[in-house]
Amino acid sequence: xxxxxxxxxxxxxxxxxxxxxxxxxxxxxxxxxxxxxxxxxxxxxxxxxxxxxxxxxxxxxxxxxxxxxxxxxxxxxxxxxxxxxxxxxxxxxxxxxxxxxxxxxxxxxxxxxxxxxxxxxxxxxxxxxxxxxxxxxxxxxxxxxxxxxxxxxxxxxxxxxxxxxxxxxxxxxxxxxxxxxxxxxxxxxxxxxxxxxxxxxxxxxxxxxxxxxxxxxxxxxxxxxxxxxxxxxxxxxxxxxxxxxxxxxxxxxxxxxxxxxxxxxxxxxxxxxxxxxxxxxxxxxxxxxxxxxxxxxxxxxxx
Amino acid sequence: xxxxxxxxxxxxxxxxxxxxxxxxxxxxxxxxxxxxxxxxxxxxxxxxxxxxxxxxxxxxxxxxxxxxxxxxxxxxxxxxxxxxxxxxxxxxxxxxxxxxxxxxxxxxxxxxxxxxxxxxxxxxxxxxxxxxxxxxxxxxxxxxxxxxxxxxxxxxxxxxxxxxxxxxxxxxxxxxxxxxxxxxxxxxxxxxxxxxxxxxxxxxxxxxxxxxxxxxxxxxxxxxxxxxxxxxxxxxxxxxxxxxxxxxxxxxxxxxxxxxxxxxxxxxxxxxxxxxxxxxxxxxxxxxxxxxxxxxxxxxxxx
Numbered sequence: 001x002x003x004x005x006x007x008x009x010x011x012x013x014x015x016x017x018x019x020x021x022x023x024x025x026x027x028x029x030x031x032x033x034x035x036x037x038x039x040x041x042x043x044x045x046x047x048x049x050x051x052x053x054x055x056x057x058x059x060x061x062x063x064x065x066x067x068x069x070x071x072x073x074x075x076x077x078x079x080x081x082x083x084x085x086x087x088x089x090x091x092x093x094x095x096x097x098x099x100x101x102x103x104x105x106x107x108x109x110x111x112x113x114x115x116x117x118x119x120x121x122x123x124x125x126x127x128x129x130x131x132x133x134x135x136x137x138x139x140x141x142x143x144x145x146x147x148x149x150x151x152x153x154x155x156x157x158x159x160x161x162x163x164x165x166x167x168x169x170x171x172x173x174x175x176x177x178x179x180x181x182x183x184x185x186x187x188x189x190x191x192x193x194x195x196x197x198x199x200x201x202x203x204x205x206x207x208x209x210x211x212x213x214x215x216x217x218x219x220x221x222x223x224x225x226x227x228x229x230x231x232x233x234x235x236x237x238x239x240x241x242x243x244x245x246x247x248x249x250x251x252x253x254x255x256x257x258x259x260x261x262x263x264x265x266x267x268x269x270x271x272x273x274x275x276x277x278x279x280x281x282x283x284x285x286x287x288x289x290x291x292x293x294x295x296x297x298x299x300x301x302x303x
Numbered sequence: 304x305x306x307x308x309x310x311x312x313x314x315x316x317x318x319x320x321x322x323x324x325x326x327x328x329x330x331x332x333x334x335x336x337x338x339x340x341x342x343x344x345x346x347x348x349x350x351x352x353x354x355x356x357x358x359x360x361x362x363x364x365x366x367x368x369x370x371x372x373x374x375x376x377x378x379x380x381x382x383x384x385x386x387x388x389x390x391x392x393x394x395x396x397x398x399x400x401x402x403x404x405x406x407x408x409x410x411x412x413x414x415x416x417x418x419x420x421x422x423x424x425x426x427x428x429x430x431x432x433x434x435x436x437x438x439x440x441x442x443x444x445x446x447x448x449x450x451x452x453x454x455x456x457x458x459x460x461x462x463x464x465x466x467x468x469x470x471x472x473x474x475x476x477x478x479x480x481x482x483x484x485x486x487x488x489x490x491x492x493x494x495x496x497x498x499x500x501x502x503x504x505x506x507x508x509x510x511x512x513x514x515x516x517x518x519x520x521x522x523x524x525x526x527x528x529x530x531x532x533x534x535x536x537x538x539x540x541x542x543x544x545x546x547x548x549x550x551x552x553x554x555x556x557x558x559x560x561x562x563x564x565x566x567x568x569x570x571x572x573x574x575x576x577x578x579x580x581x582x583x584x585x586x587x588x589x590x591x592x593x594x595x596x597x598x599x600x601x602x603x604x605x606x
Contacts (some may be wrong), residue, residue, distance in 0.1 A: 016418045036473040044461065060380065091426060096418035115399035116472050119422065123394060124465040126426065130433045131456035134449045146437045149452050153434035162427040163340045170339035170417050239338040 001300075005293035012061050012078070013054040019079040021046050023132060025221075043113045043121035048086045051104055051302050053303075056081045056197040057286075058294065059074040059222070063194040063201025063215045066287045076138045077148060077204050084152060088161050097169065104243075125155070139204060147203050155196035164189025175255045183257055187220070187229040194223030198291075214280045221277035222295050228270040229301045231256040232263060241303055273299055304603075308596035315381070316357040318374075321349050322382040323381055326435060346424035347431075351389045356408055356606075359500040360523045362525070366504025366518045369590045376442055380451060380507050383435040384500050387455060390428040391464050393421055393427045402473065404559070434498065442507060452504050458499035467492025478558045485558055489530040490523070497526030501594075517583045524580035525598050531573040532604045534559035535566060544572050544606055 024045045031193040057078030066072035093108040094115065101111050110118035133139060133148040154160060167176075176182055190260040198219030202212045234249045235258050249256050256264040277295045281288035327348045334426040360381030367377035396403040396411040397418065404414050413421035435441060457463060470479075470488040479485055501522030505515045537552045539563050552559050560569040580598045584591035 013594065015309065037461065039467055043455035050494045087426075091422055094422065096422060119394055119397065119399060120465045120469050123390075123425075123459075124461040126429060127456050127460040127465065131460060134452035134456060135451075142444075142449040146439075146445040146448040149433055149449070153437060154485070155431050156426075157430040157434060158340065158343050158427040162423050162430065163343055166343045166420065166423050167339050177331055181478050188534050252505075 001297040002293040005290055005297055008290050009053065009058050012058045013052075016054055016057040016061075016077050016078045016082060017049055019075045020082060021045070023079060023128070024048060029205070029225075039042055039113070040117065040124060041119060043109055043117045044125055047090050047109050047121055047127060048083060048228075050106060052080065055226070055294075056193060059194065059197040059219065059291070060201045060204075060290050062294070063198045063219075064205045065201070066215075066284050066291070067202050067205035067207035067211055069201060069205030073139055074201060074204055075134055077200050078197075079130040080132040080138075080148075080152065081193065083125045083132070083198065084161075085155055085193060087125040087129070088156075088165065089120040090118055090125070092165060094118060097165070109185055111213075128195075141206070144203060144206065148200055151196050151200060151203065155192040160170060160192035161190075164192070171254060172223070172252050175253055178257050179257070179259070179260065182257065182260070183224065186224065190227050191220060191223035194226065195219035198222070209295040210283065214283050218277045218280040218291065218295070221273040221280070222298075224300045225270045225277065227296065227299050228257045228266050231258045232266055232270070233301065233303075234258075236262060237302070271299065304600040305596040308593060308600055311365070311593050312358075312361050312597075315361045316355075318378050319357055319364075319381045319385060320352055320362040322346070322378045323385060325488060326382055326431070327351060342416070343420065343427060346420045347428055348410055349415060349432060350393050350412050350424055351386060351428060351576075353409060357381075357385065358529070358597075359388055359496060362497065362500040362522060362594070363504045365594050365597070366501045367508050368504075368509035369518075369587050369594070370505050370508035370514055372504060372508030377504060377507055379435055379438075379441045381500075383432040383441075383451075383455065383505065385494065386428045386435070387459055387464075388434040388496060388578070389541070390425040390595065391459075391468065393425040393428070395468055397421060400468070444509075447506060447509065451503055454499050454503060454506065458495040463491055463495035464493075467495070474605050477557050478556055480558050480563070482560070482563065485560065485563070489527065493530050494523060494526035498522035498591065499530065501525070513586065517586050519596070521580045521583040521594065524576040524583070525601075528573045528576040528580065528598065528601045531560045531569050532601050534561045535569055535573070536604065536606075537561075539564060540605070574602065 026040060060072045060078040060081055061071065065071070089103065089110045092098050093103060094110055100108050102108060109121055129152060133152060134145055136145070138148070139145050156162065164185055168189055171185060176185065184229055195216050196219070198215040199212055202215045224294055231249060237246045249259070257269055261269065273294050278292055281292050327344060328591060363384055364374065364377045367380070368374070391583040392406065393412045395401050397413055403411050405411065412424055432455060433452055436455060437448055439448070441451070442448050459465065467488055473490055474488060479488065497523070498519050501518040502515055505518045534552060537549055540549050552562070562570055564572065577598050579594055584595050
């Protein structure tokens with residue numbers, strides 16, 4: 001990871017945490033009668049401010065910056081995307097889904113609070129992501145706000161994250177063994193939001209079709225490389241360093257590029273997607289150096 | 304219930320079912336590899352097309368009509384509102400929430416499919432509600448689309464439905480005994496979406512502030528009267544006729560206007576809200592006759 005990328009990533013993480021914190025603070029002072037609603041906000045903040053690399057916010061902010069977008073606005077879009085990502089983690093961790101007790105070393109939301117609160121906190125985060133995007137404070141042009149909503153909804157819906165999670169659960173019952181089926185699952189479950197994060201930055205900045213398409217293609221291939229390196233880490237990563245349970249895929253009998261092609265084969269495929277991602281940045285010249293670094297950092301990813 | 308209201312309600316129900324059916328059909332033909340995603344769409348359709356009075360769609364369509372809105376557009380908004388309502392039912396029925404096995408005499412989604420599919424189908428319906436509203440097919444003016452998204456998100460989020468459901472669950476552990484606490488719970492859990500259904504019709508039709516406010520106030524008071532008559536039906540209703548388990552509130556020790564003021568006292572309060580609702584329609588003259596009938600039909604509500 002280049003020093004400038006590490007610095008930029010940390011800066012975006014701090015900024016987006018502050019933005020999310022402000023968006024989720026707005027009702028924390030509720031009256032005593034509202035103690036239960038205060039609890040819902042607390043669960044939302046617990047989930048959304050639990051750390052994490054904030055890769056999606058970084059992609060939104062960087063893509064917007066390349067296209068001349070304003071940082072204060074792109075941070076709101078980044079916060080909305082991260083709320084969407086967070087809701088999916090909260091629901092995925094539920095007993096009926098992946099049944100995880102820990103995330104980033106901390107109790108998952110349904111363990112820290114309870115299952116009902118976790119379901120509702122996820123629902124509320126998902127709903128608020130759209131509230132943030134539709135708010136005039138995110139962009140004065142309603143056409144851009146409506147397009148941001150539409151894109152996030154498509155990335156999150158049955159053809160995106162929600163459908164991908166269902167495929168992932170189903171894959172434990174009847175494993176998929178085709179590369180294209182694995183790729184489809186991953187491009188729905190995680191790829192759609194990565195791709196949209198990049199495109200959203202361009203949309204916010206009012207960029208043209210060419211910019212949008214290049215950033216989208218960057219995001220698609222970044223997302224695939226990210227997922228493959230995630231699977232590699234699951235095989236060889238250090239539990240303490242990554243903050244995750246490792247070896248889960250093998251236990252669950254989950255087909256991944258690693259189980260199908262071995263570690264070296266998977267690395268080669270990841271590198272191919274990183275190359276395609278980076279090639280899509282040529283159009284932007286040096287302005288895209290940070291995104292270039294972000295993609296190349298996946299090669300020696302350790303966390 | 305007046306004959307003209309019964310006819311109009313049935314017509315909207317048929318139209319909005321057709322609209323929802325089309326919106327949720329779009330991927331049902333998926334390839335064999337997508338059998339699991341097809342299953343998600345099937346669960347969404349099962350939940351969203353299970354009958355029901357379609358009161359919220361009726362309010363959207365009627366309010367839009369009064370303000371000169373187009374039926375084909377208001378049906379899309381009505382479909383989005385009903386998807387939002389449906390998602391909340393699917394999640395509220397989950398074992399960790401109200402733990403209901405039957406809804407309208409049929410197995411709930413998590414019983415018919417499984418819990419994970421029910422959670423994801425709810426998530427996907429919620430997400431698609433925003434997709435429908437943000438789609439240019441819903442209105443050519445992006446300002447209206449963005450405002451529809453914003454209003455639905457506020458009605459659904461932590462200060463609306465999601466927060467109200469949490470209060471409702473909490474009220475079983477420590478019952479609320481103040482009228483204003485009961486009213487706040489109900490205005491969040493069900494009132495916010497009723498109020499927004501009415502206002503959304505005005506927004507879609509590009510109506511001014513006065514129209515919006517009157518329709519919103521109509522919706523707020525209609526919603527309160529609806530909820531109180533719902534509690535009355537829970538006490539005296541017929542399980543077969545209503546298609547619901549009756550007497551649930553008492554078993555759960557839930558404080559309602561009925562438990563606090565008795566049946567007659569609750570009826571008086573409901574009538575007061577119906578009067579306020581109807582008074583807000585004076586502004587529109589005869590054009591609002593159907594909404595007037597809708598509110599007055601709550602007086603002798605049997606289902």
